[in-house]
Amino acid sequence: MLTIADKTFHSRLFTGTGKFSSSSLMQQALFASETELVTVALKRVDLQNATDDMLFHLQGKAIHLLPNTSGVRNAKEAVLAAQLAREALETNFIKLEIHPDPKYLLPDPIETLQATEELAKLGFVVLPYIHADPVLCKRLEDVGTAAVMPLGAPIGSNKGLKTMDFLEIIIEQSRVPVIVDAGIGAPSHAAQAMELGADAVLVNTAIAVAKDPVQMAIAFKMAVEAGRMAYLAGLGAATKSAVASSPLTSFLDV
Amino acid sequence: MSSFFDIFQQYDWDQTKAEIYAKTAQDVRQALLSPRRSLEDFKALISPAALPFLEDMAQLSHKLTQKRFGKTIQMYIPLYLSNECTNICTYCGFSLDNKVRRKTLTEQEIMKEVQVIKDLGYDHVLLVTGEANQTVHTEYFLKVLRLIRPHFSQISMEIQPLDKEEYGALIPEGLHSVLVYQETYHQEDYRKHHPKGKKSNFRYRLETPDRAGQAGVHKIGLGVLIGLEDWRTDSFFTALHLRYLEKTYWQTKYSLSFPRLRPFSGGLPPKVEMGDKELVQLICAYRLLDEELELSLSTRETEKFRNHCIPLGITSISAGSKTNPGGYTAATDSLEQFEISDERTPAQIADMIGRQGYEPVWKDWDKAF
Numbered sequence: 072m073l074t075i076a077d078k079t080f081h082s083r084l085f086t087g088t089g090k091f092s093s094s095s096l097m098q099q100a101l102f103a104s105e106t107e108l109v110t111v112a113l114k115r116v117d118l119q120n121a122t123d124d125m126l127f128h129l130q131g132k133a134i135h136l137l138p139n140t141s142g143v144r145n146a147k148e149a150v151l152a153a154q155l156a157r158e159a160l161e162t163n164f165i166k167l168e169i170h171p172d173p174k175y176l177l178p179d180p181i182e183t184l185q186a187t188e189e190l191a192k193l194g195f196v197v198l199p200y201i202h203a204d205p206v207l208c209k210r211l212e213d214v215g216t217a218a219v220m221p222l223g224a225p226i227g228s229n230k231g232l233k234t235m236d237f238l239e240i241i242i243e244q245s246r247v248p249v250i251v252d253a254g255i256g257a258p259s260h261a262a263q264a265m266e267l268g269a270d271a272v273l274v275n276t277a278i279a280v281a282k283d284p285v286q287m288a289i290a291f292k293m294a295v296e297a298g299r300m301a302y303l304a305g306l307g308a309a310t311k312s313a314v315a316s317s318p319l320t321s322f323l324d325v
Numbered sequence: 326m327s328s329f330f331d332i333f334q335q336y337d338w339d340q341t342k343a344e345i346y347a348k349t350a351q352d353v354r355q356a357l358l359s360p361r362r363s364l365e366d367f368k369a370l371i372s373p374a375a376l377p378f379l380e381d382m383a384q385l386s387h388k389l390t391q392k393r394f395g396k397t398i399q400m401y402i403p404l405y406l407s408n409e410c411t412n413i414c415t416y417c418g419f420s421l422d423n424k425v426r427r428k429t430l431t432e433q434e435i436m437k438e439v440q441v442i443k444d445l446g447y448d449h450v451l452l453v454t455g456e457a458n459q460t461v462h463t464e465y466f467l468k469v470l471r472l473i474r475p476h477f478s479q480i481s482m483e484i485q486p487l488d489k490e491e492y493g494a495l496i497p498e499g500l501h502s503v504l505v506y507q508e509t510y511h512q513e514d515y516r517k518h519h520p521k522g523k524k525s526n527f528r529y530r531l532e533t534p535d536r537a538g539q540a541g542v543h544k545i546g547l548g549v550l551i552g553l554e555d556w557r558t559d560s561f562f563t564a565l566h567l568r569y570l571e572k573t574y575w576q577t578k579y580s581l582s583f584p585r586l587r588p589f590s591g592g593l594p595p596k597v598e599m600g601d602k603e604l605v606q607l608i609c610a611y612r613l614l615d616e617e618l619e620l621s622l623s624t625r626e627t628e629k630f631r632n633h634c635i636p637l638g639i640t641s642i643s644a645g646s647k648t649n650p651g652g653y654t655a656a657t658d659s660l661e662q663f664e665i666s667d668e669r670t671p672a673q674i675a676d677m678i679g680r681q682g683y684e685p686v687w688k689d690w691d692k693a694f
Contacts, residue, residue, distance in 0.1 A: 209575045243361060246572050305355065319383040322633045323602050 073270055075248055076164070076196040076217050078135060082107045083265065084295040085137070085250060087275030088125055089115070091284065098128040100278055104288035110137040110166050110273065113156045126160075137198065139166035145179070146186035153190055165190060166220070167199040176226045180207050184214065191215030200252055203234035205241050212246055219245065220273065222253035223264065227276045229256025232263055242268045258287075258294030265298025266306060328535040329569050330528055336565070338511055342558040348372035357381055362614050367564050370610035371557045379606055386609035386638035393616050396683045399641035400671065401621070403451045403483070404438055405650045406430050406469060408662065410455030412522030414508075416550060416586055418648075418662045419455040421522065428650045429460055432472055439476050441653040445645055445671045448688040449479040451504070453648075453662075456485035456523060463491045467498055474499040479690040481544070485523070486533035492540035501690065503537040504546030505530070506582070509553040510562035518553060534566070538574030544619075545570065545577055551604075552586030552595030560607055564614055571615075580619035580641070581611055587625050587663040601630055605637060612638035624665040631667050631674075635681050644674035 073080045086106040091097035101109060109129060116126065116138075129136070138156035143149045146169065153165045167190065169183050170176040183199050184207065190197045196217040201207055203221035211219055221241055224230035231254060232238060242249050248270035255261050261272045274291055281287035348369040356366035357378065369375060370382065407429035410419040418425065430438065442450060452469065454461050461484075470480065481502035482495075492503065509515050512527055519525045534545050547567055549559040567579055583604060586595040599607075604626075611618060621641040622634055631642065647653055649661040669677075675685040 239361070244572055244575065305359075316384060318380055319387055319633075319637055320380050320602075320605060322629070323379075323605060 073248060075198070078108075078164075080107045080271070081105075082292070082295075083271040083299055084261070084292055085110065085271055085273040086278060086288075087273065088112070088129075090276055090279035094124050094128040096284055097125070097279070100284035100288040101129070101134070102132055103285045104278065104292050106292075107133055108135050108137050108271075110139045110275070111160070112141045113138050113152050113159075114142045116159065135164065136160050136162055137164050137166050138162065139168050139200075141168045141170075143169055144171040144182075145169065146182040146189065149182070149186040150189050150193070153186075153195055154193075157195070163194055164196045165198065167197055178202060178222070180204060183207075184210055187211050187216050188214035191217075198250065203237035203241060205237060205244060208241050208245060208249075216247060218248040218250055218270070220250045220252040223251050223260065224254025224256075226253040228254055229277055230254050231256055231260040232267075235263075235267070238264070238269070239267055258290045261291055262294040262298035262301075265295055266301050268302050271295075326535075326539075328532045329566055330531055332565070332569055333510070333531060333562070336562070338558060341561055342555055344368060345372050345557050345561060348374045350374050350377070353378050356613070357385065364561070364564060364568065364614075367610060367614045368561055370613055371560055371607060375606060375610070376602065379602065379609070382609035382613065383605065383637055386612040387636050389612055389616050390638045390640065394640050397686045398635060398639065398678050398683050399449070399619075399621075399686045399689055400447065400675065401449050401451055401481070401641055401643050402442055402445070402447050402671070403453045403643065403646050403648065404435075404442060405453045405648060405652060405662070406435065407454040407457065407461045408650050409457035409460055410522070411458070412456050412524040413520050414522075414524065415518045415520075416553065429457070429465075430650050432468070434651055434654070435469060435472060437654045438651065439473055443476060446675070446687055447671070448477060449481070449690070450477050451481040451483055451643075453482075454484045458485065458523070461485075463487065463494060466495055466500075470495060470498040470500060478688050481546070483546075486530055487536070489536040489540045492537050492542055496541060500542065502544035502546060502580070503534075503542045504548075504580070504582070505533045505537070506546075506548040506550060506584070507531060507563070507566070508550045510549065510559055510566075511554045514554050534570055535573075538570060538577055542577060544580060545574070546580040546582060546621075548582040548584060550584055550586055551599050552597055555597055556599050556603070556607070560610075564611070567615065567618070578617075578619065579615075580621060582621050582623065583607055584623060584625055587666075604630075605634070608634065608638050624667045625663065627666045628669060632677055632681075635678060635683055642674065642678075644669060644671040 082105050084106050085108045086101055087110045138160050140149045140152040143152050149169050157163055169179045171179050178201050187197045187199050198218045198220055200220045208219045224233040250271040251264040251269045252273040255274050256277045264272050278284050278288050345368045352369035353375045356369040359366055408419045409427045409429050413421050479501045480499050483504040515527050537545050547563055619640045622639045623643050624646045678685045
């Protein structure tokens with residue numbers, strides 16, 4: 072079981088609501104994935120309407136909402152968006168996304184650190200979307216982040232774990248859950264992240280744009296479970312061939 | 326404020342010990358092959374099951390150490406400032422109940438010692454004291470640091486545990502590293518060996534690296550006194566402590582020592598003996614757990630053993646050490662903390678290191694930092 076702040080999760084597959092062809096297909100796919108944490112873009116939700124179509128379709132299962140700040144360009148806008156989200160969706164969880172760059176949607180580390188510090192002080196459970204930067208992860212921990220969400224590859228690129236070497240360092244050093252976000256394009260990528268020891272993965276595009284999103288959601292669910300199981304079981308390393316060298320410990324025998 | 330104490334309390338000594346002794350050859354093989362070793366792997370590597378794999382561990386340790394540190398060995402030397410002590414420690418020559426003459430060096434005496442140490446070639450120094458808070462206190466340390474800072478590039482301290490604010494006050498005056506050994510993580514045995522004095526507070530000592538880390542000390546040294554308790558279990562707790570500190574105070578470096586209990590006049594014999602093989606095993610196990618860790622070996626160990634340890638994973642070594650205040654200028658050894666085994670001069674040790682294809686390093690920091 073994964074614990075973030077006061078919530079526990081059976082499923083280590085976090086998902087998103089964007090890019091589905093319809094709300095009902097989204098509902099079928101997310102229910103099939105057995106996900107328990109779903110990120111919702113604040114900008115997509117109709118906050119004035121108590122019966123927002125997308126939110127309506129997420130009801131009826133043990134699904135927590137993770138509002139995200141997608142669209143904001145700096146810390147100030149992010150804090151404002153988070154406060155709106157807390158009020159509208161009645162959760163203090165916030166996925167902090169600050170990408171001033173509209174092309175690749177790459178996260179701004181400086182604004183993200185500032186916003187995390189401020190939001191943590193305001194009582195938010197902050198899950199920031201960041202580059203796979205181990206030092207930034209430690210700085211975020213120091214200011215009270217609840218988790219870190221390093222990217223595997225540019226968002227929506229489906230390229231897999233291009234940042235693997237850095238993800239390994241982050242996972243090794245982290246005191247908060249590490250959720251690999253962005254770039255996971257295939258169940259095998261998700262399994263690989265879990266085998267490395269990631270606490271969870273967040274997958275959206277790969278499920279939403281699959282030819283059959285429901286089958287793909289199930290495939291991701293199984294991959295995440297398999298990867299986690301393999302991590303816990305202890306992976307064997309690739310065998311290295313022995314190299315003859317002069318003995319270092321023979322002095323102990325004389 | 327959370328501290329290592331919170332984590333420590335989740336572990337049971339006897340259960341941990343049983344888990345270490347239950348490790349099998351298969352567990353050791355898996356630990357050797359693992360690209361990132363866990364504390365479970367460490368348990369296997371320090372277990373009796375790993376002894377047949379000692380040469381494999383040594384080869385791996387040798388390679389990992391060279392990858393990170395190159396072919397260099399850092400030289401260090403202790404400067405004992407005082408043997409005054411208000412603690413009773415059953416194994417220590419400075420113990421309150423040990424009838425020896427007590428001495429705290431004056432500024433003039435310190436400068437005489439500094440001159441000898443500098444003439445030996447040293448540029449790093451380790452200041453050592455007992456615990457006598459009435460006379461050897463933060464004010465005294467500030468005075469000493471201001472006095473000797475112009476003469477050294479790096480100053481480490483192995484003194485009584487201090488508060489965070491006290492460490493904070495010493496850092497701008499030149500304090501670089503804090504060495505604080507838990508002696509043993511076995512709480513009942515700790516109580517037995519430290520019946521009197523401030524040191525009898527197990528938790529305060531256990532949380533000392535937390536306070537040093539919070540103050541922003543550059544490097545923290547850990548260790549246990551090998552021989553007080555089962556060294557395998559104690560070493561596991563040291564590794565647990567290390568992993569916690571590395572994750573929490575991530576801007577700090579860490580070093581480890583493995584002092585084996587040495588005789589002193591009137592002291593206890595070790596409860597648990599550790600042979601040379603086991604010490605090599607422990608050195609290699611720490612290296613396999615942590616490539617960045619500094620591992621140091623003191624003059625407690627014999628000449629032969631120290632010679633052979635150079636390529637095994639050690640990164641720093643002392644030479645020419647005196648363990649009594651005024652030892653470098655006075656002829657007598659009567660006030661010493663423990664007997665040393667390797668009596669060679671720093672020049673002889675440097676020569677021995679050089680002949681093995683390593684470079685002895687005398688300066689690896691600058692006071693400008």
